[in-house]
Amino acid sequence: MIVIEDLRKSYGERVALDGVSLTVPKGQLFAYLGPNGAGKSTTIRILTGLTKRSGGRASLDGCDIEADALAARRRSGLVPQQTNLDNDLSVGENLDIHGRLFDMRRGERQDRIAEVLAYVELADRRDQTVRTLSGGMKRRVMIARALMHRPAILFLDEPTAGLDAQIRRRIWALIKRIRQDGTTIFLTTHHIEEAEFLAERVAFLDQGRIVVIDSPANLINRVGAWAVDVLGEEDMETEYFATRAEADHGIRGRDGSVTIRRVNLEDAFLAMTGRKV
Amino acid sequence: MRPLLAVYLREMLLLRRRFWRVCLGMSVSPVLYVIAFGYALGAGSPVGGLRYLDFLIPGLVAMSSMTQAYGVSSEINIARFYAHIFEEFQAAPLTNLSFVTGEVMAGITRAGLSTVLIVAIGAAFGVTMHCGPLFWVAVVLNAFVFASLAVWSAMVVKSHADQALLANFVITPMAFLGGTFFPLERLPGWSQRILDLVPLTHAARAIRAEALGGAAAASDYALLVVLGAAAFFIALRSVDAARE
Ligand SMILES: Nc1ncnc2c1ncn2[C@@H]1O[C@H](COP(=O)(O)OP(=O)(O)OP(=O)(O)O)[C@@H](O)[C@H]1O
Ligand SMILES: [Mg+2]
Numbered sequence: 001m002i003v004i005e006d007l008r009k010s011y012g013e014r015v016a017l018d019g020v021s022l023t024v025p026k027g028q029l030f031a032y033l034g035p036n037g038a039g040k041s042t043t044i045r046i047l048t049g050l051t052k053r054s055g056g057r058a059s060l061d062g063c064d065i066e067a068d069a070l071a072a073r074r075r076s077g078l079v080p081q082q083t084n085l086d087n088d089l090s091v092g093e094n095l096d097i098h099g100r101l102f103d104m105r106r107g108e109r110q111d112r113i114a115e116v117l118a119y120v121e122l123a124d125r126r127d128q129t130v131r132t133l134s135g136g137m138k139r140r141v142m143i144a145r146a147l148m149h150r151p152a153i154l155f156l157d158e159p160t161a162g163l164d165a166q167i168r169r170r171i172w173a174l175i176k177r178i179r180q181d182g183t184t185i186f187l188t189t190h191h192i193e194e195a196e197f198l199a200e201r202v203a204f205l206d207q208g209r210i211v212v213i214d215s216p217a218n219l220i221n222r223v224g225a226w227a228v229d230v231l232g233e234e235d236m237e238t239e240y241f242a243t244r245a246e247a248d249h250g251i252r253g254r255d256g257s258v259t260i261r262r263v264n265l266e267d268a269f270l271a272m273t274g275r276k277v
Numbered sequence: 278m279r280p281l282l283a284v285y286l287r288e289m290l291l292l293r294r295r296f297w298r299v300c301l302g303m304s305v306s307p308v309l310y311v312i313a314f315g316y317a318l319g320a321g322s323p324v325g326g327l328r329y330l331d332f333l334i335p336g337l338v339a340m341s342s343m344t345q346a347y348g349v350s351s352e353i354n355i356a357r358f359y360a361h362i363f364e365e366f367q368a369a370p371l372t373n374l375s376f377v378t379g380e381v382m383a384g385i386t387r388a389g390l391s392t393v394l395i396v397a398i399g400a401a402f403g404v405t406m407h408c409g410p411l412f413w414v415a416v417v418l419n420a421f422v423f424a425s426l427a428v429w430s431a432m433v434v435k436s437h438a439d440q441a442l443l444a445n446f447v448i449t450p451m452a453f454l455g456g457t458f459f460p461l462e463r464l465p466g467w468s469q470r471i472l473d474l475v476p477l478t479h480a481a482r483a484i485r486a487e488a489l490g491g492a493a494a495a496s497d498y499a500l501l502v503v504l505g506a507a508a509f510f511i512a513l514r515s516v517d518a519a520r521e
Pocket of ligand 1: 011014015016034035036037038039040041042043081190521
């Protein structure tokens with residue numbers, strides 16, 4: 001369980017987090033959505049001990065991130081936004097060092113390395129140097145590494161950024177599997193379909209503040225069921241309708257390029273924050 | 278204990294990957310100094326009754342164990358600013374004490390390796406040193422001081438460029454003035470008193486005395502222990518500063 005109360009962070013004059021409060025119950029897959037610079041990584045960095053908070057409190061499974069920092073870190077796994085593997089070491093060595101950092105015994109480490117690598121479908125890469133892996137493989141190695149010590153809470157900071165559609169889907173399937181094994185997952189993304197497909201609950205973050213927290217279905221329903229995109233001279237306008245019939249009625253007599261489609265989470269974000277994710 | 282060893286073993290794995298390159302790197306400048314200063318400049322001029330080479334090589338041990346121990350700062354900087362591996366340590370249940378100890382041990386190991394190389398280079402140039410236990414204690418203490426300083430500086434700098442600047446203004450002057458290449462007695466009295474506060478001066482004195490088969494002064498060891506402990510303590514306190 002993740003509990004965050006009025007979390008604040010400033011870098012000098014710049015306010016990165018402006019009083020964020022939220023609770024993620026045990027075992028939930030929670031998505032944290034927001035545009036560049038919203039404060040997504042800052043939140044994760046504070047929760048995992050990489051950055052100091054300026055104010056507020058947070059706890060992971062009841063362990064305060066500052067007062068009980070080591071216990072909190074023992075419970076969490078982190079896949080940061082930037083790749084941070086030792087390029088000159090092998091996949092197995094990277095995982096082994098992680099296991100040692102989390103105080104795992106040798107035998108336990110060896111078994112677990114085989115297990116997590118099989119889990120991310122990289123069992124045959126154990127002895128390969130990280131430098132020679134593709135970007136998608138590196139991301140999966142980072143997920144495997146974060147799972148090494150069986151964390152109760154997994155933080156994934158844009159786990160599919162920069163990956164092609166096929167690999168992205170593979171990683172989604174992996175994340176669903178991790179969730180099914182009972183791990184609480186805190187995921188940031190600006191791939192809207194990612195949140196829609198994976199998350200049980202979504203928070204919209206904008207300029208360091210939470211705009212709304214709800215399930216993807218509820219967020220979409222707040223806006224409507226059908227969207228009509230009208231392509232104008234300068235830009236595109238979107239109108240929302242509760243039913244297909246209303247939408248059909250709404251486009252009658254419009255000229256130019258018009259499309260009718262289902263409302264998605266992106267529409268909800270746009271409608272509630274006035275900006276794109 | 279295991280998390281501490283994780284920090285140390287990671288450095289050792291990286292060292293093993295680059296072992297021959299590192300050895301070559303550690304040998305180049307001592308060989309150049311021996312040729313340039315030992316032969317070209319100082320061959321004929323004895324120092325305090327010693328051949329200049331006999332004086333120089335123990336000094337190079339002091340200098341090299343200092344720069345190699347201080348070299349962990351570059352490793353940490355790369356881990357922090359480029360590879361971001363440092364985040365792995367920050368997110369792990371690793372105490373500051375384990376982190377600093379692991380990195381300092383890595384620095385001491387590098388210093389030990391460079392000392393072995395210089396002893397071999399010395400032998401190749403016909404200089405035999407007495408490498409007894411107290412010789413090694415002096416090398417380790419010297420490395421302890423500078424590896425601790427290295428960790429501290431790697432934690433407080435904001436970029437790798439800052440680190441290079443620090444090395445240029447602190448480490449390089451020390452390397453040249455701390456009794457490595459010439460006896461301090463050749464300098465004016467006021468500068469001797471300043472250099473007496475510099476750890477390398479004491480390390481060079483102790484290492485040289487032991488290497489030449491004499492007995493080093495206990496005060497030199499005591500000073501290195503005190504300075505090392507202080508640097509280590511400052512390093513410990515600085516780790517949290519890196520959590521910006
Ligand atoms: N080390 C830092 N020093 C100063 N400002 C920072 C630092 N890290 C982040 N910021 C600022 O904090 C704000 C939030 O950044 P953060 O990285 O959390 O955004 P994000 O939501 O993760 O964005 P992205 O989608 O681009 O990853 C930004 O305005 C950023 O410029
Ligand atoms: Mg980010």
